[in-house]
Amino acid sequence: MISILGKWHQDDRKSYRKGCPQFFIQDDRLFEKWDDRHVAFLKHEFLRLKNAVVLWTMHPWERDARLMKEALVKGPQAYGVIIEVASTRSSEQLLGARRAYHSLFDHSIEEDVAYHINDSRRKRLTKIILCIEQLLVGLVSSYRYEGPKVNEEIAKSEAKTLFAAIKNADKKNPIEDEEVVRILTTRSKPHLKAIFKHYKEINGKNIDEDLDDELSLDETMQCLCTPQTYFSKVLGAAFQNDADEHAKEALTRVIVTRADDDMKEIKEEYQKKYGVSLSKKIEDAVNGNYKDFLLTLIARGE
Amino acid sequence: MATLSVTEDCEQLRKAFAGWGTNEGLIISILAHRNAAQIKSIRQTYAQTYGEDLLKDLNKELSNDFERVVLLWTLDPAERDAFLANEATKRWTSSNQVLVEIACTRTSQQLLLAKQAYHARFKRSLEEDVAYHTSGDFRKLLVPLVGTYRYEGEEVNMTLAKSEAKILHEKISEKAYNHEDVIRILATRSKAQINATLNHYKNEFGNDINKDLKTDPKDEFLAILRATVKCLTRPEKYFEKVLRLAINKRGTDEGALTRVVTTRAEIDMKIIKEEYHKRNSVTLDHAIGKDTTGDYEKMLLALIGHGDA
Numbered sequence: 001m002i003s004i005l006g007k008w009h010q011d012d013r014k015s016y017r018k019g020c021p022q023f024f025i026q027d028d029r030l031f032e033k034w035d036d037r038h039v040a041f042l043k044h045e046f047l048r049l050k051n052a053v054v055l056w057t058m059h060p061w062e063r064d065a066r067l068m069k070e071a072l073v074k075g076p077q078a079y080g081v082i083i084e085v086a087s088t089r090s091s092e093q094l095l096g097a098r099r100a101y102h103s104l105f106d107h108s109i110e111e112d113v114a115y116h117i118n119d120s121r122r123k124r125l126t127k128i129i130l131c132i133e134q135l136l137v138g139l140v141s142s143y144r145y146e147g148p149k150v151n152e153e154i155a156k157s158e159a160k161t162l163f164a165a166i167k168n169a170d171k172k173n174p175i176e177d178e179e180v181v182r183i184l185t186t187r188s189k190p191h192l193k194a195i196f197k198h199y200k201e202i203n204g205k206n207i208d209e210d211l212d213d214e215l216s217l218d219e220t221m222q223c224l225c226t227p228q229t230y231f232s233k234v235l236g237a238a239f240q241n242d243a244d245e246h247a248k249e250a251l252t253r254v255i256v257t258r259a260d261d262d263m264k265e266i267k268e269e270y271q272k273k274y275g276v277s278l279s280k281k282i283e284d285a286v287n288g289n290y291k292d293f294l295l296t297l298i299a300r301g302e
Numbered sequence: 303m304a305t306l307s308v309t310e311d312c313e314q315l316r317k318a319f320a321g322w323g324t325n326e327g328l329i330i331s332i333l334a335h336r337n338a339a340q341i342k343s344i345r346q347t348y349a350q351t352y353g354e355d356l357l358k359d360l361n362k363e364l365s366n367d368f369e370r371v372v373l374l375w376t377l378d379p380a381e382r383d384a385f386l387a388n389e390a391t392k393r394w395t396s397s398n399q400v401l402v403e404i405a406c407t408r409t410s411q412q413l414l415l416a417k418q419a420y421h422a423r424f425k426r427s428l429e430e431d432v433a434y435h436t437s438g439d440f441r442k443l444l445v446p447l448v449g450t451y452r453y454e455g456e457e458v459n460m461t462l463a464k465s466e467a468k469i470l471h472e473k474i475s476e477k478a479y480n481h482e483d484v485i486r487i488l489a490t491r492s493k494a495q496i497n498a499t500l501n502h503y504k505n506e507f508g509n510d511i512n513k514d515l516k517t518d519p520k521d522e523f524l525a526i527l528r529a530t531v532k533c534l535t536r537p538e539k540y541f542e543k544v545l546r547l548a549i550n551k552r553g554t555d556e557g558a559l560t561r562v563v564t565t566r567a568e569i570d571m572k573i574i575k576e577e578y579h580k581r582n583s584v585t586l587d588h589a590i591g592k593d594t595t596g597d598y599e600k601m602l603l604a605l606i607g608h609g610d611a
Binding site for chain 2: 108111144145178
């Protein structure tokens with residue numbers, strides 16, 4: 001594209017405009033105007049590379065802080081990003097992000113999350129949103145124990161508690177159950193993995209399959225226990241034909257934020273789930289420097 | 303390399319344990335006059351020299367109140383907070399106050415260090431233990447309080463202070479003390495912001511918020527809310543009151559007395575003593591002298607004089 005466009009004279013560019021009525025519309029004032037949607041589209045595509053590079057060069061703490069802030073501002077459809085960041089990072093990484101948040105925004109992440117969601121609740125007045133608020137505040141405030149020690153008895157009993165709450169879902173939404181929120185927002189990841197295991201023994205299914213997908217409980221559980229499953233799902237959604245902008249942005253976010261962490265496991269999971277390698281998918285679906293950048297990132301460490 | 307004085311301290315402490323009984327006076331004269339960093343050095347050197355943990359030896363040799371005050375004092379401040387917090391999670395609701403104290407009077411950094419010490423010692427997080435051992439309204443308040451990593455800057459948003467003062471007043475008037483907004487404001491806002499909000503509350507509505515929170519003196523949740531407010535805004539007044547109640551109580555509440563003295567000796571004991579004198583017309587030294595005896599008394603007095611030493 002650069003080699004072609006860069007060489008065009010004024011007349012060449014004018015011919016281009018006249019020859020592409022789908023991009024340029026003849027205006028009353030005698031010039032060929034860019035169709036707004038296409039300008040926006042082009043800007044978007046160029047923006048992707050810029051966003052990817054900027055995000056990649058940032059300190060991981062600043063990156064996570066900014067991702068969460070952006071998600072807060074966007075509103076409920078983006079809260080999944082907050083869950084993602086709060087649940088897939090290690091305790092020290094999340095703590096770093098909280099520190100960076102102080103520096104960048106002069107507030108704590110917990111006060112902003114509590115306030116923003118609270119604010120939207122005022123407009124919509126639902127109890128469920130309140131519960132989501134408590135879940136999110138709990139998740140961003142967590143400073144989980146990172147050692148391997150797990151009390152199997154308690155894990156077993158908490159698996160039963162979760163099972164009971166899920167069974168009771170038609171009478172009371174699990175997210176309204178304070179025990180469910182307690183377990184998800186305070187227990188260590190090894191402990192949660194033990195719960196995952198015990199749950200499967202009790203019920204024969206994975207707990208995230210049983211959790212309601214409308215309220216992000218399943219995502220939360222996945223992020224905490226099997227992040228690769230969550231990330232490969234998000235990547236899969238980004239490549240769908242009907243993917244919206246939010247879903248597409250996830251491609252940059254996931255690859256940039258996981259390139260140094262568990263990208264290898266995510267690639268394996270993606271391959272398993274979709275039957276094609278992530279690199280091949282990116283090769284086919286993405287263009288230009290943005291594509292090259294992504295491929296370079298996911299090839300790191302190989 | 304331990305300095306000569308640290309080596310000397312270790313030798314003296316070892317001597318204090320030697321033979322029958324214990325030379326408590328010697329223990330007091332050394333430990334009460336060392337700060338946290340020095341005590342850390344002593345513990346390390348003691349362990350290297352004698353192959354034993356100083357704390358274990360103290361535990362063996364001392365008893366009751368005296369032991370507890372020495373033990374608590376010898377712990378690193380973060381370990382001390384972790385220890386006290388853990389103890390509090392296992393007791394009844396009256397110990398919730400200790401959790402509020404730790405969560406609200408420490409700086410964000412001190413609270414963080416306490417939580418790290420908690421991980422190391424108890425192999426669980428403070429949040430999960432607090433959540434597990436509490437329920438209902440207490441859990442709703444305490445878990446966010448211990449979980450929060452407050453912004454420590456001095457910036458204040460006056461518009462926000464006004465609107466949040468209004469929200470607090472509204473909820474309190476409706477007796478909705480456990481309302482999410484009340485908890486959100488107290489648990490997440492920076493101390494500077496909360497101060498501004500509560501000042502505005504008083505300006506606008508006439509009363510200190512704690513006065514409005516006193517509608518039912520027997521309500522434990524209200525008591526915890528009041529403690530939260532006080533710890534966040536006027537910790538020295540909060541501690542003065544704890545000390546006053548501990549001393550005036552028939553028989554004395556040594557637990558509270560020990561806790562306040564050991565946790566504040568290096569922080570703001572001087573200011574607390576001034577508050578105490580102002581409020582009680584006698585000095586804290588005098589009150590402690592009257593109310594306690596023996597080595598326990600000596601250790602406490604040495605510690606509250608610590609800043610002046």
